[in-house]
Amino acid sequence: MISRVxxxxxxxxxxxxxxxxxxxxxxxxxxxxxFLVVRDRAGLAQVVGTGEDLPGEESVVEVTGLVTAAPxxxxxxxxxxxxxxxxxxxxxxxxxxxxxxSVAAALPTILDHAPAALRHPAxxxxxxxxxxxxxxxxxxxxxxxFTEIQTPKIVASATESGANVFGxxxxxxxxxxxxxxQFFKQAMVGVxxxxxxxxxxxxxxxxxxxxxxxxxxxxxxxxxxxRDHRDVMAVLRxxxxxxxxxxxxxxxxxxxLLDLTLPEVPAExxxxxxxxxxxxxxxxxxxxxxxxxxxxxxxxxxxxxWALREHGSDFLYVTGYPMAKRPxxxxxxxxRPGYSNGFDLLFRGLELVTGGQRLHRHGDYLAALAAxxxxxxxxEGYLAAFAHGMPPHGGFAIGLERWTARLTGAAxxxxxxxxxxxxxxxxx
Amino acid sequence: MISRVxxxxxxxxxxxxxxxxxxxxxxxxxxxxxFLVVRDRAGLAQVVGTGEDLPGEESVVEVTGLVTAAPxxxxxxxxxxxxxxxxxxxxxxxxxxxxxxSVAAALPTILDHAPAALRHPAxxxxxxxxxxxxxxxxxxxxxxxFTEIQTPKIVASATESGANVFGxxxxxxxxxxxxxxQFFKQAMVGVxxxxxxxxxxxxxxxxxxxxxxxxxxxxxxxxxxxRDHRDVMAVLRxxxxxxxxxxxxxxxxxxxLLDLTLPEVPAExxxxxxxxxxxxxxxxxxxxxxxxxxxxxxxxxxxxxWALREHGSDFLYVTGYPMAKRPxxxxxxxxRPGYSNGFDLLFRGLELVTGGQRLHRHGDYLAALAAxxxxxxxxEGYLAAFAHGMPPHGGFAIGLERWTARLTGAAxxxxxxxxxxxxxxxxx
Numbered sequence: 001m002i003s004r005v006x007x008x009x010x011x012x013x014x015x016x017x018x019x020x021x022x023x024x025x026x027x028x029x030x031x032x033x034x035f036l037v038v039r040d041r042a043g044l045a046q047v048v049g050t051g052e053d054l055p056g057e058e059s060v061v062e063v064t065g066l067v068t069a070a071p072x073x074x075x076x077x078x079x080x081x082x083x084x085x086x087x088x089x090x091x092x093x094x095x096x097x098x099x100x101x102s103v104a105a106a107l108p109t110i111l112d113h114a115p116a117a118l119r120h121p122a123x124x125x126x127x128x129x130x131x132x133x134x135x136x137x138x139x140x141x142x143x144x145x146f147t148e149i150q151t152p153k154i155v156a157s158a159t160e161s162g163a164n165v166f167g168x169x170x171x172x173x174x175x176x177x178x179x180x181x182q183f184f185k186q187a188m189v190g191v192x193x194x195x196x197x198x199x200x201x202x203x204x205x206x207x208x209x210x211x212x213x214x215x216x217x218x219x220x221x222x223x224x225x226x227r228d229h230r231d232v233m234a235v236l237r238x239x240x241x242x243x244x245x246x247x248x249x250x251x252x253x254x255x256x257l258l259d260l261t262l263p264e265v266p267a268e269x270x271x272x273x274x275x276x277x278x279x280x281x282x283x284x285x286x287x288x289x290x291x292x293x294x295x296x297x298x299x300x301x302x303x304x305x306w307a308l309r310e311h312g313s314d315f316l317y318v319t320g321y322p323m324a325k326r327p328x329x330x331x332x333x334x335x336r337p338g339y340s341n342g343f344d345l346l347f348r349g350l351e352l353v354t355g356g357q358r359l360h361r362h363g364d365y366l367a368a369l370a371a372x373x374x375x376x377x378x379x380e381g382y383l384a385a386f387a388h389g390m391p392p393h394g395g396f397a398i399g400l401e402r403w404t405a406r407l408t409g410a411a412x413x414x415x416x417x418x419x420x421x422x423x424x425x426x427x428x
Numbered sequence: 429m430i431s432r433v434x435x436x437x438x439x440x441x442x443x444x445x446x447x448x449x450x451x452x453x454x455x456x457x458x459x460x461x462x463f464l465v466v467r468d469r470a471g472l473a474q475v476v477g478t479g480e481d482l483p484g485e486e487s488v489v490e491v492t493g494l495v496t497a498a499p500x501x502x503x504x505x506x507x508x509x510x511x512x513x514x515x516x517x518x519x520x521x522x523x524x525x526x527x528x529x530s531v532a533a534a535l536p537t538i539l540d541h542a543p544a545a546l547r548h549p550a551x552x553x554x555x556x557x558x559x560x561x562x563x564x565x566x567x568x569x570x571x572x573x574f575t576e577i578q579t580p581k582i583v584a585s586a587t588e589s590g591a592n593v594f595g596x597x598x599x600x601x602x603x604x605x606x607x608x609x610q611f612f613k614q615a616m617v618g619v620x621x622x623x624x625x626x627x628x629x630x631x632x633x634x635x636x637x638x639x640x641x642x643x644x645x646x647x648x649x650x651x652x653x654x655r656d657h658r659d660v661m662a663v664l665r666x667x668x669x670x671x672x673x674x675x676x677x678x679x680x681x682x683x684x685l686l687d688l689t690l691p692e693v694p695a696e697x698x699x700x701x702x703x704x705x706x707x708x709x710x711x712x713x714x715x716x717x718x719x720x721x722x723x724x725x726x727x728x729x730x731x732x733x734w735a736l737r738e739h740g741s742d743f744l745y746v747t748g749y750p751m752a753k754r755p756x757x758x759x760x761x762x763x764r765p766g767y768s769n770g771f772d773l774l775f776r777g778l779e780l781v782t783g784g785q786r787l788h789r790h791g792d793y794l795a796a797l798a799a800x801x802x803x804x805x806x807x808e809g810y811l812a813a814f815a816h817g818m819p820p821h822g823g824f825a826i827g828l829e830r831w832t833a834r835l836t837g838a839a840x841x842x843x844x845x846x847x848x849x850x851x852x853x854x855x856x
Contacts, residue, residue, distance in 0.1 A: 004653065006573075021653045023618075023817055041621040058817040073508040087653075090817040091790035115615040115813035124619055131576040138563075145434075145469065148559040150645045150828070152847045153581065153628050154594075166582075168596045168605065170630065170642075171851055177596065184847060187543040187856075190451075190551055193469040199627060200581050204599065214598075217578045225432065225449045225515075226823060362519035378726045381856030386541035389518035390449055400578070420582045420611060423599055426584045428615075428809030 002064060002128040007350065008042035008253075011075045013067045020045050020079065021087075023119070024059045026139070027097035036084075037074075038063060039119070043253065046070065051162065057099065058119075060088040094119075107414060111191040114419055114428055125254035126416045130404040132250035133243040134198055135245060136400070137219050138394040142241025144235060146221065147192040151184035153177060153200065157378045164204045166214075177202035186329070186358060187385035189393045198400075210412040213401065214421040222395030228331070229341040229357040232394035233271070233317055236345065236355060240315065241265040247407070258408055263314035263348070270307055271317035274339065277303055292321045299350040319343040328368045331357035331394070343395070348406050355396025362386040430492060436470035436681075439503045441495045447728045448473050448507065449490045449515075451547070454527035455482050464512075465502075466491060467547070471681065474498065474506040485527065486547075488516040522547075523640065523843040535842060542847055542856055553682035558832040560678035561671040562626055565647050565826070569668025572663060574649065575620040579612035581605060581628065585806040592632045593640075605630035608825060613650040614757070614786060615813035617821045624649040626828075634851065638840040641829065642849040650823030656759070657769040657785040660822035661697070661745055664773065664783060667826070668743065675835070686836055691776070692741035698735055699745035701769065705731055721750045729777040747771040756796045759785035759822070769822070776834050783824025790814040 005018040022040030034054050036047040038061060047063050048070075055061055063412040065079030090400030095113045095235040096105050098120045103110055110117045118124050138148070158176045166177040183196050188195045197220045205212040221239065226232055244262055247255065255262065272280070274295075281299055284306075289299060295318065307316035320339040323332055331341040359365055365383055369376050376383060384400040414420040419428060433446040450468030462482050464475040466489060475491050476498075483489055493507030522534050523541045526548045531538055538545045544551050566576070586593040586604045594605040609625050618622045625648045633640040649667065654660055672690055675683065683690065700708070702723075709727055710716040712734075717727060723746065735744035748767040751760055759769040770784030787793055793811055797804050804811060832844040842848040847856060 021819070041575075060817045060819045087819055088789055088817050091815040094816050113812070115618055116811075116816045118619045119615075119816075127577070127620075128575065130578075134576060135566075135570070138566075142563070146468075147556065147670060148562060149555070150558075150628070152643060152849050154630070154643060154849050154854065166596050166598065168594050170594065170854060171634070173854065175854055188546075188846070190543055191546045192555075200578070202582070206599070215580060245822060361516055384541070384856065387519040387545075388522050388544045389488045389516050391449070391488045391515055398683075417618070418577060421580050421582050426582065426598060426601065426603055428812065 004062075006042040006076065007040050007045035008047055009036065010067055010079075011077045014069060014077055014302070015067060017064060017066050018079075019062055019064045020047075021062045022060070024055050024057050024061055027054050027056055029054070033112070036061075036063070036082075037094070039121075044074045046073040046122075047082050047084075048078050048080050049082050051084070055084065055086050056093075058090040058094050058116075059086055059387045097256040107412060111414060111420060111425065112428070114369055118418065121257055123415075125251075126404050126408045126410060127256050127418060128251045129247050129258075129260075129408060130400055130416060132247045133403060133407070134217075134400065135220065136243035136246030137198070137239050138196070139246060141194070141196045141221060141235075141237045143242075144194065145237065146194040146196050146223070147188075149181075149185070149188055149192070149195045149197050150199065151178075151181045151188075151197060153202070156160075156381075158300050164206070166202050166204045175411055179203055180218060181220050182212060182327075182329070183382040183385075185395060186390075186393065187382070189222050189224040190385055190388065190390050192221040193225065193391075194221075208423050210414075211402065212422075213413055213417060214423070216402070216413070216417070217400035219398040219400055219403075220395065221397075222393060224391040224393040226357060226392050226394050228392070229319065229343055229355070229394055232355055232357065232396060233269070233319075233343060236353060236396050237265060237267075237269050243403070258346070260408060265315065266311070266313050269315045269317055269345070270311040270313050271319050271343075272303070273320040274318055274322065275320065277318050280306060293325045295344075297350075300346050300351055304349040307346070314348050316346045317343050318346065326356065328374070329358045330393075331359050345396075347403075350402070350406060352403060352406060353396050353398050355394065357392065358392035360386065360390045360392050431488075434470040435466065435468050436503065436588055438473055438507075439505045440493055442497060442505055443495060445492060445494050446507075447490055447492045448475075450488070452483050452485050452487045457482070460651060464489075464491070464510075467549075472502045474501040475510050475512075476506050476508050477510050477512070479512075483512065483514050483517070484521075485525075485662050486518040486522050486544075487514055489514055516685055534839060539842060539848060539853065540856070546846065549685055551843075553679075553685050554832050554836045554838060555846060556679045556682040557675050557686075557688075557835060558828055558844060560675045561831060561835070562645075562647065562672030562828065563678060564671035565626070565667050566624070567674060569622070569624045569649060569663075570665045571670075572622065572666065574622040574624050574651070575616075577613070577616050577620070577623045577625050578627065579606075579609040579616075579625060581630070584809075592634070594630050594632045606695035607631055608646060609648050610757070611810040611813075612820065613823060614646055614818075615810070617650050617652040618813055618816065618818050621653065621819075622649075622651040636851050638842075639830065640850075641841055642851070644830070644841070644845070645828035647826040647828055647831075648823065649825075650821060652819040652821040654785060654820050654822050656745065656820070657771055657783070657822055660783055660785065660824060661699070661747075661771060664781060665693060665695075665697050665823050666828075671831070688836060690835070693743065694739070694741050697743045697745055697773070698739040698741050699771075700731070700746050701748040702746055702750065703748065705746050708734060721753045723772075725778075728779055732774045732777040735774070742776050744774045745771050746774065754784065756800050756802070757786045757793070759787050759820075773824075775831075778830070778834060780831060780834060781824050781826050783822065785820065785822035788814065788818045788820050
């Protein structure tokens with residue numbers, strides 16, 4: 001039995017008879033000769049035959065043939081003198097031609113037919129980039145002494161932000177889907193010092209936008225024994241560098257296919273304080289946002305362009321957001337208590353990551369909740385972690401689908417989610 | 429500023445003044461001298477002081493001191509002439525002494541106080557082993573050309589097994605938490621050929637047992653272009669070997685602390701057919717299970733012992749389970765249609781993994797559902813993947829918590845779950 005060779009390896013076997021396997025990507029019958037293009041996980045291979053009876057598109061085939069030089073074929077070789085075995089015939093033709101350079105259908109149609117549509121090389125490529133990014137995230141943090149954890153996705157109270165949470169029937173009791181692993185990862189700083197989790201988070205997002213989904217993949221990290229948020233920013237920088245580097249290493253074909261320019265992650269990502277960002281906007285744009293507690297999307301875009309122009313960086317940290325707009329567990333800036341040790345990371349015009357230093361003293365938590373008029377009761381399990389001694393710590397969360405969308409230039413996070421879930425979409 | 433050194437690195441700094449940071453694991457005052465044992469993510473370090481006013485257990489401290497040889501101390505060195513800075517004082521003493529060799533509390537009490545209890549080195553160690561196992565799983569599959577995917581945890585219908593599913597309110601519509609990524613990973617074989625996912629799965633398990641949880645972490649894999657289930661078993665073998673190897677490499681301290689004997693994964697894991705297993709049981713035990721459609725837990729234990737005795741293996745495949753006990757998507761054995769191409773993997777007396785070859789032809793799915801008296805309607809999205817040409821494929825799922833429990837000898841999967849969720853437990 002001849003064992004299988006991948007399309008991308010064919011050129012190493014010139015002059016040999018080998019077996020490939022995959023889907024018929026394209027069947028072309030010319031006057032004197034017919035071609036099959038076979039798609040496998042590594043790419044495309046061309047098969048030249050003379051038969052009349054070639055299998056149609058999306059048929060699953062094994063083809064044994066002679067690897068023959070052919071400068072015009074993918075990889076410079078093609079299979080000649082083929083024997084073709086059909087492993088499975090499609091029951092239906094695909095809803096669109098998968099061999100064309102792009103799928104000629106609107107996004108909702110593509111999403112409705114995800115199992116077929118994602119076979120298209122250009123629609124599949126972002127997910128190869130996503131997989132490589134996650135691997136890079138883990139590599140970087142593993143190298144920095146982090147421990148991977150898994151935390152509950154079913155929680156007893158909708159604590160982090162009351163709205164936008166999915167209720168579930170938990171053995172007859174009300175419970176909720178976790179909006180983030182925030183509380184668990186902080187508690188685990190007390191155990192492992194440095195933890196990360198890659199997992200689903202859930203938001204009952206009532207708006208149908210290009211940026212939000214009901215479920216997304218959160219790359220969460222949290223670390224103890226920090227000076228302040230700047231140590232967190234340094235770790236995030238390393239995580240991003242690891243992500244880009246693994247995309248380069250693991251997904252070169254996807255990068256080429258999508259014609260991407262991958263960002264350089266500077267050794268130190270430029271940072272501006274929130275108030276400094278507002279000064280810049282006031283000085284250089286027609287607007288004066290000073291006094292506003294947050295940045296508008298247009299401001300984020302301008303600041304990103306500024307960072308690229310002034311610092312040659314696709315990334316920009318904005319630090320010191322006003323406490324009023326950050327969650328109760330945010331650590332204030334000791335020098336400027338109205339401002340926080342929280343930051344956002346802007347990437348190519350959009351907020352990609354939120355992070356910061358957290359409170360670490362039990363008493364500070366009680367005071368922060370009281371100041372917001374919130375009872376401590378629902379937070380009891382969370383607060384217990386801080387009652388037993390917690391170091392100064394902080395962390396961040398990267399939305400994987402949003403990262404991949406920014407990296408690939410996808411306009412909608414649904415293009416970087418295999419099976420998106422939103423207000424209107426619960427299948428396939 | 430002196431930068432921080434980990435406890436495990438202290439011996440490399442003999443004669444130098446260094447800074448360590450961590451929690452006061454133990455404070456001991458003797459007549460003429462006092463000791464602090466400081467716990468950090470890498471282990472323990474001893475600090476010798478003379479002060480009266482040493483911080484109590486679980487205080488978070490930074491200690492600068494001189495690294496001095498001390499044969500009786502951990503790592504053969506201790507810190508002398510210390511300067512101690514307290515970063516945070518505990519608001520409460522821990523609910524049990526964390527410095528004792530084991531935590532003197534019943535499991536429910538330990539779980540109620542997870543953020544404190546998991547600081548105990550022996551309770552934390554299984555999670556270091558779990559993290560290393562997952563890394564090994566991914567390494568092995570990455571090396572075999574698999575792509576990591578993320579799939580929805582919210583699904584429209586409770587298809588795989590009607591019972592034991594959590595209902596959720598999805599924007600006013602009924603939806604369910606996914607019991608497995610089965611359908612999604614199969615569909616993605618059509619896109620990536622070989623996929624894996626590490627993620628939470630949910631079962632509304634109404635029984636309070638040592639083996640089942642409402643949420644656990646499933647290590648799922650699925651691969652196309654297989655001959656039959658034996659190719660799947662070979663990949664599972666490599667995944668297990670990768671897991672054990674990374675535990676050895678990444679978590680040696682946890683292995684030592686728990687005094688574990690890690691299994692050898694044989695190059696080929698021994699396999700017996702289901703009927704052969706029943707013959708063995710009939711011939712060598714007092715019972716005759718022939719005719720039964722499944723193996724009882726006692727049978728699994730006997731077979732595991734048999735595999736260890738006859739093959740020197742902690743692992744045993746049982747193949748060819750009767751079709752009647754396997755899900756509708758299971759591929760029958762072409763040579764013995766009442767039996768399946770499904771398998772279980774027994775590990776040290778317990779079923780650890782279920783897997784097998786799946787149906788791949790659209791028509792076979794329609795026939796299998798019809799034979800079980802099930803309508804095809806609720807499976808429409810799933811079946812669509814098979815309508816467009818799918819190769820012979822199969823896969824498996826390993827329960828991470830169960831794997832870690834078997835590896836560490838934990839009697840209850842709650843000991844290998846950071847924050848378990850079950851019939852009676854929704855916090856912390």
